[in-house]
Structure formats: C-alpha cells, structure tokens
Amino acid sequence: MTGNRKLHLALILGVAGLCMLALVMAPMLMVSTFPSFTGGGMPDCEDTARTVSAQSETAGSDIPAEYLKLYREHGEKIGVQWNVLAGVGKRETDHGRSTLPGVRSGTNYAGAAGPMQFLISTWGGKAKIKIPSRFNGYASDGDGDGWADVYNPADAILGAAKMLKRNGAPEDVRRSLFVYNRAWWYVDQVMEIAGKYAEDGAVSVPPEAEAACDEPLVEAAPSGTVAGILEYALAQRGKPYLWGGTGPDAFDCSGIIYMAYRNVGLTIPRTTFGQWPFGVKIAPGEEQAGDLVFFNSGPGTGADTPGHVGMVVSPGKMVEARCRLCGPIKVTTYRDRTGIVGFTRPLRNPDVLAQLKLREQG
Secondary structure: OOEEEEEEOOOOOOOEEEEEEOOOOOOOOOOOOOOEOOOOOOOOOOOOOOOOOOEOHHHHHHOOHHHHHHHHHHHHHHOOOHHHHHHHHHHHHOOOOOOOOOOOOOOOOOOEEOOOOEEHHHHOOOOEEEOOOOOOOOOOOOOOOOEEEOOOHHHHHHHHHHHHHHOOOOOOHHHHHHHHOOOHHHHHHHHHHHHHHEOOOEOOOOOOOOHHHHHHHHHOOOOHHHHHHHHHHHHOOOOOEOOOOEOOOOEOHHHHHHHHHHHOOOOOOOOHHHHHHHOEEEOOOOOOOOOEEEEOOOOOOOOOOOOEEEEEEEOOEEEEOOOOOOOOOEEEEOOOOOOEEEEEEHHHOHHHHHHHHHHHHO
C-alpha cells in the first residue's frame, strides 16, 4: 500500500525531498523460496523488460482471469513486470478476494483502499475522480469509462503500474517495491510471489550497462568524433541521476551530454535550456547518433523551453539520465515517448565547427 512520507536523499545529494511511500498493508500470502532476479542469456540491448513473459501454472490457477489480463495488459503498457504487479496484488488483497475492510469500500485502519491498497491521498485525494481532472496522485482510468476509481481493479492496477514505473521499475524493481511499501520484508515477499507467477521462476530486468551492446553502437557512429562522444556516454550507464551532476559518479540529463562532448574536446552549453537553441534543428526521422532529442517535461517547460534531453545513440534509441527515481543512466527508446519537442545536431553549430577545425589544425 502507498503513502506520503519524507525520505532523505543520499549524502551525495545533500538535500531532502518528498517521495510517495507506503506505510502498512493487509497481511496476505507468504511463500518460502526466492527466485532469481535476472533473466539470464545474452543481452538484447533494449530497455524493455520481459514484462509479457510466460505465466506459470501457479499464476493460471491462483490469479482470477480478469486480474491476470489486467496485470499483463497494464504491465506491458506502462513497461513494468506483470508478475511484479501480480505479486503486489496478491500480497495486498489476494487479487481483490480479501474480505478485510477497505478492499471493496471504505478504507482499512491505515486509510488504504481498493485491490492495490492505495492511500486515498496517494491516489489523488478522493476514491473516485473524474478524468480528465487536475489532481496529484496515481488515479488512473484503466477501463476507459472516464473515472479513476480506486476500487476498480482496472484503474487500481494501472495506477500501481505507474507508481512502480515512477519509482524505478523495471530496472530497479526492488527499490520501486520499497517505495510502494517501506519494508524490505515486503519487497522480499512480493518478489517471491512474482517469481512463482513466471514460468521461468524469474523477475527479469533489462540490461543497464552491457558491454556487449557498446561496440555496435560505437562502430556504427557516423564519424570518429561521434564515436568518442558515444563511448563516453555509454560508459556512464548504471550510474545514478544527480541534479546538476557532471560526473564522474553521477549526472543529470544535460550533464552527461555536456561531458560526453567535452570528452572529445568540444564545448557546448551545460544545461538543457542552453543546449536546445545551440544545435541545428533536425527533422524527425533524420536524427543520427550524437544528435540530441528534447522533451517537454511538465510545468515550466514546453516547445520553446524543453525540460529534458537525451542523446541519440541509434535511430529510435537514446542514452539518458532521466530523473532521480527513474533508475540509473541507461539506453532507452524514444519513439514511443510522449512530449518530444524536437531534435538538434550540436556538431553543426558554427562554434563547434570552429572548434573542430582548430582541433584538426592542432
């Protein structure tokens, strides 16, 4: 179940922040053996977890058909492991079958409600919210009826998927579960259940820093300069996001790009706001490795002031440091992401061309 609690950031951040946290949950099934948390095999160099992995006989017999369909559908839609969603649903309310208070109406003693046990404050302030509506929380319309109802399995499971994604899944799935409910024993139990729901007994995670993925990307770079830029950026995979960070241990979205260009002797603006007007605009579909892709990232950002940036490493893929709770720096896809503002090519900026010329002369 979820809630709002203050967390302290790591010492390297030196500041405090607010994070949606879980306080308590209804006691449910406990199981006995722990699964592997990795999928094994060769890396596919993609950012997507195997969220639609085959289900086990246990999943088919234990999860109601309606719930199983929703776990798989919303897990794939949001990009989190369906069996982890199912593990949460089992641990919280036995997939809605619990007769304890707060499952079908009202709240339990801690104020949690619905099959995925959201605190009403975390859901959005009310148990049922008209969509679209302005609210702060995870209220979601999972069945398209125009309402976000915390007691509706379709809505609640979609909201839970969004919360797990927001807090680190599918890469750092244990961390995302810890935010869902602040107890490591709870994380262990959900992971254990999730493993039993997968045919291979695993909770698979995508690769974060696979060396096997580096060479094709670097070798395919359009120039030696771009290859050097990519080599630096890809080497930072697996490191954490840090606002204002320019390495060597952590970066923010524009910081990793700034340092990647600096690694080959080129100076570009430090921030996203500065990088957007700096490069020459590139039409969608014509972007190539080394180019930048910009996003509208919410309040205070827009078409003229994008708030997030990634570096294209190959058509459709970028390396990015997304946010503190979004998992480590990694290669992700951008074609299915909303809010793309546009693409630029810093290497066509006159100042960069002059820097390249001086470098060649030197």
